[in-house]
Structures are given as C-alpha cells and as structure tokens.
Amino acid sequence: MDGAELGWEFSTAVVLFHEAIARRLGLNAVDHKALGLITRNGPLPAGALATELGIGASAITALVDRLERAGYVRRTHDPDDRRRVLISADTGRVPDLGGIFADLGHEMAAFMGKYDQRELAVIVDYITNTIAVLKAQTARLASAEDH
Amino acid sequence: MDGAELGWEFSTAVVLFHEAIARRLGLNAVDHKALGLITRNGPLPAGALATELGIGASAITALVDRLERAGYVRRTHDPDDRRRVLISADTGRVPDLGGIFADLGHEMAAFMGKYDQRELAVIVDYITNTIAVLKAQTARLASAEDH
C-alpha cells in the first residue's frame, strides 16, 4: 500500500467517524458543523454562523431552533448589543458521546504510549504539515469554485 | 496544543477538504459518498449501493441519474444477470480534480521527503493504528444507534 492509498483510507475513516457522530447526535451535516463551530469558537452571534456556514439568516434561526430544542445549544442576548443573539454550546447535554470520546482517547493512548519522545515529535510534525497542506488545498478548491 | 486538540484539528481539516471536493464536483454528500464507493470498489450493482448508503432502491435510481448526467458514472447491464445494472466510474471525466490531487501529492511529497526510513515507518504505524481505532469507534457508534 502506497502513501496516497493509505492517506485516502485514513481520510475516509475520519469522514465516516464524523458521520457516525452526527448520526448519534441526531444531526444533519450542516447542524453538526454548526455545533462544532459553536463548541470550539465559543459563543457566536447568529450572523457569524450564517457567514461561516454560507446560508441565509433565516435558515440560521431554524437551525438554532433545532439545536436548542435538542438541548445542544442555548440562546442568550448579547448584553453589549441587545439585537444580537449569542449561541453557546450547552456542554454536558451531549448524550454519552463523552464516553465515546473518552474511549477514543483511551484507545489512542494505548498505542501512542509505545512511541518515544523523538517519534512523537515526528508524528506531530507530520500531522501539522498535513493540516497545512489540506488547508491550502481546501482554499484552492474553494477559490476555483466559480471557475 | 495537546494530542486530542491536534487530532481534532486534523480531522476537521480532512472533513473540510472532503466537503470542498464534493462542492467542486457539484455533488451533495450522499452522491459524493456514492461516487467514492463506485470509484474504489469497482463496478457495483445498484442494489449494493442502496445497502451501502442506507437508502431505498428508488432513491438510487435518482442518484445514479444525477451522477450519470454529470458524467461521473455509467450504467451497464450485468451480462451474467440482466436484471442487474452495474454502475461504474467514468474516470477521466472528473474535471481538473486530477490537478488538485496531483498538487496535493506534490505538496505532501515536499515535506515527506525529509523523513528517513525509520521515521516513515513510525508515521505509517501511527496512521494504521489510528485508522483501526477510528473504524472501531465508528462501529461502536453505529451499533449504539438504536440505544
């Protein structure tokens, strides 16, 4: 198996894992992506989500309604600008997904433990570089969108 | 940045790259997944796609119609069982995506070159193990689906 093939299998596994998580949460792809953004990038105003996801403002209202109804996020009024609605993740509300991630971490740690300091540095270097390449190619694809 | 965070950033980059490819091809998530299956797993009967994708047979007809109209796949009658319709990838028809993958490979090779034999072995080991863990966790999530 060459590098490209291994890389492809890797990326497929990642995508399927993401899909499985979304399914488990009962979320479609866009809602899952939105929840990811909210979880990582802290409380976000609805408008920022619209920009980020590339969908209209009214669709965001419906999207946040779904996430809020499911108990994954909360709406709060921005005290600095009361027109704004900040969406924040309602952590801890996520089902036994915590268990899944703990399990994932545990299994990862199980084989990561065998690498020495120098080997770990190589892996981190590889991942860091690959992330950079993927981001660059993603940007390339996005900019060529209108071709 | 700890391992979990780096891993998460990695997987996000992978998912966004996949999304960008689908966008570039003008395909939705399911159609893109179907095309991936067809491309890798050789010609597939329509029924196998239905099973794999978890959607009904009639939806497959519509899906293959879209892929065929876009020029990504072809229908051929299975000579061994003329009820069956085999879907095969129409390689070469994919736009300048070949250029993107060549570019990706080139950029990957650019930094992979600096690793020696032993370091490459570590990276391959890491990826192989991670794939196994992801597959296991994906299966776990899928089986817990009915919770």
Place this chain on the structure above:
DNA sequence: TATACTACTTCAATCGATTGAAATGTTCAC
C-alpha cells in the same frame, strides 16, 4: 429626536432528495 441602519425572526413558497407502491423485465425452482 428623527432617520437610517443592523440583527434576528416569522412565514409562505420552493427546492432537492427520499419514500413507498405499482410496473417492467429477468431469473430461479419446481
């Protein structure tokens, strides 16, 4: 304080994709 602007929501219309039932053509078992 009046006016323009901004952020979000509501609602009806629409879109793309999926379902389920019925139809067609094909193979298998007897």
Place this chain on the structure above:
DNA sequence: GTGAACATTTCAATCGATTGAAGTAGTATA
C-alpha cells in the same frame, strides 16, 4: 412451462431544509 422471487425503474406524495420578503426590536448618526 408456470409461478414465485428478484433488480431496477417510474411516479406521485412527502419530508426537511433553505430562500426571500416582510416584520420586530435595538443601535447609531446627525
């Protein structure tokens, strides 16, 4: 050969998500 089972297609109905226009509430400018 007849009848049951199978693979795919067709079609109408439906579903979930998105759009765009209009409405509400809050902020900024002059």
